[in-house]
Amino acid sequence: MINLGRRYLQFWPVFLALLFLVIQVVTNLWLPTITADIINKGIAQHDMSYIWNMGGIMLIVAIASWVSAIINVYYASRQSQRLGMNLRHDLFKKILFMDDAAFHDFGDSTLITRTTNDVTQLQNVFQTILRMMLMAPMMLIGSIFMAWKLSANLMVVFLVSLPILTLAVVINMGIAIPRFRSMQSKIDKINLVFQQGLTGVRVIRAFNRDDYEVKKFDEANRDLTHTSRVVLTTVAMLMPIMTVILSFTNIAIVWFGADLIGKNMMGMGNLVAFLTYATQILMSFMQLSAVAVMVPRAQVSATRVREVLERPDKVLDPEKVLDKNVSDIKLDFDDVSYKFDEAERNALSHLTAEITAGQTLAVIGGTGSGKSTLINLIARLMDVTDGSIKLNGTDIRQISQHELHDKVAITQQKAVLFSGTVRSNLYFGKPDASDDEMWKALEIAQASDFVKEQGGLDMPVEQNGDNFSGGQRQRLAIARTLIKPADIYLFDDSFSALDFATDAKLRLAISQSEKHAQAIKVIVAQRIATVMNANQILVLENGEMAGLGSHKELAKSCPQYQEIMRSQLSDKDLSAMGIEIKSLKSEENKGGDSL
Numbered sequence: 229m230i231n232l233g234r235r236y237l238q239f240w241p242v243f244l245a246l247l248f249l250v251i252q253v254v255t256n257l258w259l260p261t262i263t264a265d266i267i268n269k270g271i272a273q274h275d276m277s278y279i280w281n282m283g284g285i286m287l288i289v290a291i292a293s294w295v296s297a298i299i300n301v302y303y304a305s306r307q308s309q310r311l312g313m314n315l316r317h318d319l320f321k322k323i324l325f326m327d328d329a330a331f332h333d334f335g336d337s338t339l340i341t342r343t344t345n346d347v348t349q350l351q352n353v354f355q356t357i358l359r360m361m362l363m364a365p366m367m368l369i370g371s372i373f374m375a376w377k378l379s380a381n382l383m384v385v386f387l388v389s390l391p392i393l394t395l396a397v398v399i400n401m402g403i404a405i406p407r408f409r410s411m412q413s414k415i416d417k418i419n420l421v422f423q424q425g426l427t428g429v430r431v432i433r434a435f436n437r438d439d440y441e442v443k444k445f446d447e448a449n450r451d452l453t454h455t456s457r458v459v460l461t462t463v464a465m466l467m468p469i470m471t472v473i474l475s476f477t478n479i480a481i482v483w484f485g486a487d488l489i490g491k492n493m494m495g496m497g498n499l500v501a502f503l504t505y506a507t508q509i510l511m512s513f514m515q516l517s518a519v520a521v522m523v524p525r526a527q528v529s530a531t532r533v534r535e536v537l538e539r540p541d542k543v544l545d546p547e548k549v550l551d552k553n554v555s556d557i558k559l560d561f562d563d564v565s566y567k568f569d570e571a572e573r574n575a576l577s578h579l580t581a582e583i584t585a586g587q588t589l590a591v592i593g594g595t596g597s598g599k600s601t602l603i604n605l606i607a608r609l610m611d612v613t614d615g616s617i618k619l620n621g622t623d624i625r626q627i628s629q630h631e632l633h634d635k636v637a638i639t640q641q642k643a644v645l646f647s648g649t650v651r652s653n654l655y656f657g658k659p660d661a662s663d664d665e666m667w668k669a670l671e672i673a674q675a676s677d678f679v680k681e682q683g684g685l686d687m688p689v690e691q692n693g694d695n696f697s698g699g700q701r702q703r704l705a706i707a708r709t710l711i712k713p714a715d716i717y718l719f720d721d722s723f724s725a726l727d728f729a730t731d732a733k734l735r736l737a738i739s740q741s742e743k744h745a746q747a748i749k750v751i752v753a754q755r756i757a758t759v760m761n762a763n764q765i766l767v768l769e770n771g772e773m774a775g776l777g778s779h780k781e782l783a784k785s786c787p788q789y790q791e792i793m794r795s796q797l798s799d800k801d802l803s804a805m806g807i808e809i810k811s812l813k814s815e816e817n818k819g820g821d822s823l
C-alpha cells in the first residue's frame with residue numbers, strides 16, 4: 229500500500245495536508261487549556277477583561293482550527309480522488325494491453341472488481357490516512373500530555389479504561405480482519421455469476437435454467453451478505469462499547485475530580501479541560517482502531533491491484549525497432565509452436581509456411597486444432613513459445629506492437645461491435661474514413677444493403693451490436709476490418725455466420741478489391757467452400773500441420789482434408805474432382821444413417 233502511495237500521491241499537496249493537520253491538532257489541544265484559564269481566572273475571580281481577552285484568543289484559535297481542517301480535508305480529498313482516478317486509468321490501460329494468457333488467468337469479473345471496488349477501498353483509506361490516521365496518534369499523545377499536565381492524579385482513571393478499551397478493540401479486530409479478506413473474493417464471485425448470467429441470459433432462458441442460475445446467484449449473494457453482516461456488525465459494536473467506556477471514564481473523572489477540587493488540589497476549570505482531554509484521548513484511540521481495521525482491508529485491495537499492475541507483460545516491444553522501410557509484404561512461419569502456460573501439450577506445433585503479397589492462406593481444421601491460436605500469434609495478442617513469425621523478413625517481436633497493429637487488421641471469431649453508430653464503428657478501422665470509403669467497405673462485406681435499409685451510416689449500434697442479427701454483426705465487423713489500410717487481413721472464422729451465397733460473394737468481392745489486392749489474407753474457416761480457392765490451405769489437427777498446399781494437392785494427398793471434404797461435399801462433387809473418396813464415403817454410409 230505504501231508502494232502505491234509513493235507512486236500515486238504528490239509531494240506538495242500531501243505535505244500541505246499534513247502541515248494543516250498538525251496546525252489543527254495543536255489548536256485543538258490548546259482550546260481546552262484556554263477554557264480552563266477562563267474558568268479558573270476569569271469566572272472564578274469575576275475578571276471580565278480577562279474573559280474578553282481570552283475569549284478573543286479562543287475565537288482566533290477556533291477559527292485557525294476550523295480553517296486548517298478545511299484545508300486538510302481539501303488536500304486529503306483531492307489526493308485520494310486523484311489516486312483513485314490514476315489507479316483506474318493505469319489498470320484500464322494495463323488490462324487493454326494485457327496478453328491473452330494473462331487475461332484468461334485473471335478472468336473479467338475479478339478485473340472489474342479490482343478496477344472499481346478495490347480502488348475505492350484504497351481511495352477511502354488514503355483519504356483516512358491523510359486525515360485520521362495521522363491526527364489520531366498526534367491527538368492521543370498530545371491529549372495525554374496535556375491531561376497529565378493538568379492533573380497527574382486523575383490520570384489513574386485511564387489505567388483502568390484504556391486496557392478495557394484495548395481489549396475491546398483487539399477482540400473486535402480479531403473477528404473483523406480475516407473476514408475483510410474474504411469479502412473481496414466474495415465480491416469477485418458475485419460479479420462472476422452476475423456477468424455470466426447477463427451474457428448467457430438467452431441460453432439460460434432457453435434451457436429453463438433460470439431457477440438454477442437464480443439459486444447460484446442467491447448463494448453467492450447470501451454468502452457475501454453473511455460475511456458483510458458479521459464484519460460490519462462487529463465494527464459497529466465498537467462504537468457503543470466506546471461510548472459506555474467513555475461515559476464511565478467521565479463519571480470517574482468527575483467523581484475523583486470533585487474530591488480533588490474539595491481538597492483545593494485542582495481548579496474547576498482544570499476539571500472541565502481534563503474532561504475534554506479525556507474525550508479526545510478516547511476518541512483518538514477509537515479513530516486509531518478504526519484505521520487499524522481499515523488498513524488491513526485496504527492492504528488486501530492494494531495487493532489485488534498490484535497483482536494486475538505488476539503482472540509482467542509477455543508481449544513486449546523490442547528495445548530497438550528494426551526494418552522500417554520494407555515495401556514487400558511477406559509472412560513467414562518458421563517452426564512456430566505455442567503452448568499455453570497451464571496446458572499439457574502445444575496448442576500449435578512446428579508450423580512452417582510462407583505467404584507472399586496478395587496471397588490468401590486458408591486455415592481449416594477441427595475444433596481446438598489451433599486455428600485461433602495461429603491468428604492471435606500473427607496479431608501478437610500472444611507471442612510464440614518456439615520458432616518465429618516473420619513479417620517481411622523481420623521477426624514480429626522486433627517490430628513495435630503499435631507498428632505491427634497498424635499493419636494488421638483482424639476480425640475475431642466472435643464479432644465485437646461497440647455501442648454508437650455504424651459510422652463510429654467503422655472509424656475504429658480508419659479514423660479519417662470518408663463516407664465513400666465506408667460504403668465501399670460495407671459493399672465488399674455485403675453489409676451495404678441492410679445498412680442502407682435501416683438508416684444509413686448513422687444508424688445506431690446498441691451495446692454488443694444487439695440490434696443486429698449474428699450474420700449482420702459479423703458483416704459489420706468484417707467491413708470495419710476491410711476499411712483499415714493494412715498489409716495483413718486476418719479473419720478468424722468470421723464467415724461462419726454467413727450463408728453460403730453471401731460467403732461466396734464476400735470472398736469474391738475481397739479478391740476483386742484493388743485496395744486489398746496486395747495484402748496477405750489469412751482466413752480461418754470450417755467450410756471447404758470457403759477455403760478451396762485460397763492459394764494455400766493449411767490443415768491443422770491437434771495443433772499439428774496435417775497438410776499445406778492448394779485444394780487440388782490436398783484433395784489428392786491429405787487424408788485429413790479428404791475427411792473434411794467427405795463430410796461436406798456431395799458424391800457428385802467428389803467424383804468430379806477425380807478423387808477416390810466416393811468409395812470411402814459409400815463404405816461409411818453402409819454403416820448406418822447419415823445426416
Ligand SMILES: Nc1ncnc2c1ncn2[C@@H]1O[C@H](COP(=O)(O)OP(=O)(O)OP(=O)(O)O)[C@@H](O)[C@H]1O
Pocket residue numbers: 328329332568569570571575593594595596597598599600601602641
Ligand atoms: N487460454 C487458454 N488456456 C489454455 N488452453 C487454451 C486456451 N485457449 C485455447 N486453449 C487450447 O488450445 C487449443 C487450440 O485452441 P484454439 O482456440 O486455437 O482452437 P481453434 O482451432 O480455433 O478452435 P475452434 O475452431 O473451436 O475455435 C485447444 O486445445 C484449446 O483447448
